[in-house]
Amino acid sequence: MRGLSESIIEAQDLVKIYKKSKVPAIDGLTLRIKRGGIFTLLGRNGAGKTTFLRIATTQLLPTSGTMKVFGLDVVKDPKRIRRRIAITPQEGRPLFTLNARDHIALSLMMRGATREEANAKTEPLLKTLDLENVGKVHSEELSGGLRQRILIAMTIVCDVELMFLDEPTIGLDPVGRRKVWDELIRLKNEEGRTIVLTTHYMDEAESLSDDLAIIDRGHVLAKGNPREVKERNVGPKTRVDVSQGFTLEELSSYGRTIKAGNLLRVFTSDEVASEISREALRRKVPISISPVTLDDVFVELVGSGIEQAEESEPVEEPKEREEPQRGMVMK
Numbered sequence: 001m002r003g004l005s006e007s008i009i010e011a012q013d014l015v016k017i018y019k020k021s022k023v024p025a026i027d028g029l030t031l032r033i034k035r036g037g038i039f040t041l042l043g044r045n046g047a048g049k050t051t052f053l054r055i056a057t058t059q060l061l062p063t064s065g066t067m068k069v070f071g072l073d074v075v076k077d078p079k080r081i082r083r084r085i086a087i088t089p090q091e092g093r094p095l096f097t098l099n100a101r102d103h104i105a106l107s108l109m110m111r112g113a114t115r116e117e118a119n120a121k122t123e124p125l126l127k128t129l130d131l132e133n134v135g136k137v138h139s140e141e142l143s144g145g146l147r148q149r150i151l152i153a154m155t156i157v158c159d160v161e162l163m164f165l166d167e168p169t170i171g172l173d174p175v176g177r178r179k180v181w182d183e184l185i186r187l188k189n190e191e192g193r194t195i196v197l198t199t200h201y202m203d204e205a206e207s208l209s210d211d212l213a214i215i216d217r218g219h220v221l222a223k224g225n226p227r228e229v230k231e232r233n234v235g236p237k238t239r240v241d242v243s244q245g246f247t248l249e250e251l252s253s254y255g256r257t258i259k260a261g262n263l264l265r266v267f268t269s270d271e272v273a274s275e276i277s278r279e280a281l282r283r284k285v286p287i288s289i290s291p292v293t294l295d296d297v298f299v300e301l302v303g304s305g306i307e308q309a310e311e312s313e314p315v316e317e318p319k320e321r322e323e324p325q326r327g328m329v330m331k
């Protein structure tokens with residue numbers, strides 16, 4: 001009997017140093033992802049998210065440490081893991097001369113479905129992801145966002161326990177993003193799937209994640225559900241946005257203040273926010289008061305990180321394992 005909080009992925013002291021790179025992409029990372037639910041990996045560009053996913057999906061070998069998926073070792077047991085997972089890789093691309101219908105059906109047939117079974121599952125998904133009208137159009141003629149939806153469809157259509165989606169909603173319009181969110185939530189709730197995703201959209205992470213981890217330079221900085229991560233990592237619970245009528249110096253006396261685009265943002269307590277509000281009223285300037293978001297926590301935690309490890313040369317990694325990329329499922 002599977003316990004409620006049984007781990008589906010366990011990484012222990014995981015290290016990945018790419019060839020010719022002195023800086024570890026994954027640097028002693030220990031992380032447990034529980035079965036069922038949506039787990040999101042967050043981190044700046046170059047933090048190690050894709051590297052983590054590629055090790056978990058047995059496309060890349062770790063340098064040291066261990067990673068287990070379904071309790072199986074990614075190095076010793078890759079084939080048994082691959083049968084039970086599906087992946088949407090970062091920057092995947094559908095095959096140009098196939099249409100959306102073909103892609104989704106192919107994804108299923110590669111896993112042993114008959115043409116009829118594949119068609120039966122393809123049609124409803126085309127509708128769900130708003131691909132119905134372009135189902136027969138070659139993917140080379142589709143927009144970037146529509147191509148991205150094909151890649152997502154190819155993964156979620158597979159009847160697997162564990163799915164990995166590396167920045168799945170990149171390039172999707174706000175309506176498309178929400179459709180994908182709804183479908184991921186449905187798969188989690190109705191089919192009990194475990195979904196591991198990465199995103200740079202903090203609102204997406206906040207809306208979707210049961211649990212998340214913020215990683216930086218290959219190790220975990222914060223982990224928990226979005227509420228816990230916010231509570232543990234930013235002292236003040238309230239932020240005040242001011243666009244005019246106050247100087248940075250004035251606002252800094254109320255709490256930590258940052259410049260956010262055209263706004264000055266003060267992190268502070270509810271009481272001090274009320275104080276600023278009274279002063280703003282007196283000066284007749286508008287302000288906006290809201291709870292801190294995951295975005296604030298992210299900037300606070302990793303704002304000073306680097307996007308590209310300095311010593312790391314942009315080299316091609318020799319393929320340690322030849323695996324299908326570009327959105328194709330693995331068998």
Ligand SMILES: Nc1ncnc2c1ncn2[C@@H]1O[C@H](COP(=O)(O)OP(=O)(O)OP(=O)(O)O)[C@@H](O)[C@H]1O
Pocket residue numbers: 018019021024025043044045046047048049050051052090307308309312313314315316317
């Ligand atoms: N094939 C490779 N060869 C050498 N270094 C690599 C290779 N792939 C990634 N790296 C390096 O490993 C580190 C982590 O990269 P990774 O792609 O895992 O980051 P990421 O968190 O997915 O970033 P992004 O948000 O930009 O997708 C970076 O410093 C990157 O330059």
Ligand SMILES: [Mg+2]
Pocket residue numbers: 049050051090166
């Ligand atoms: Mg990445």
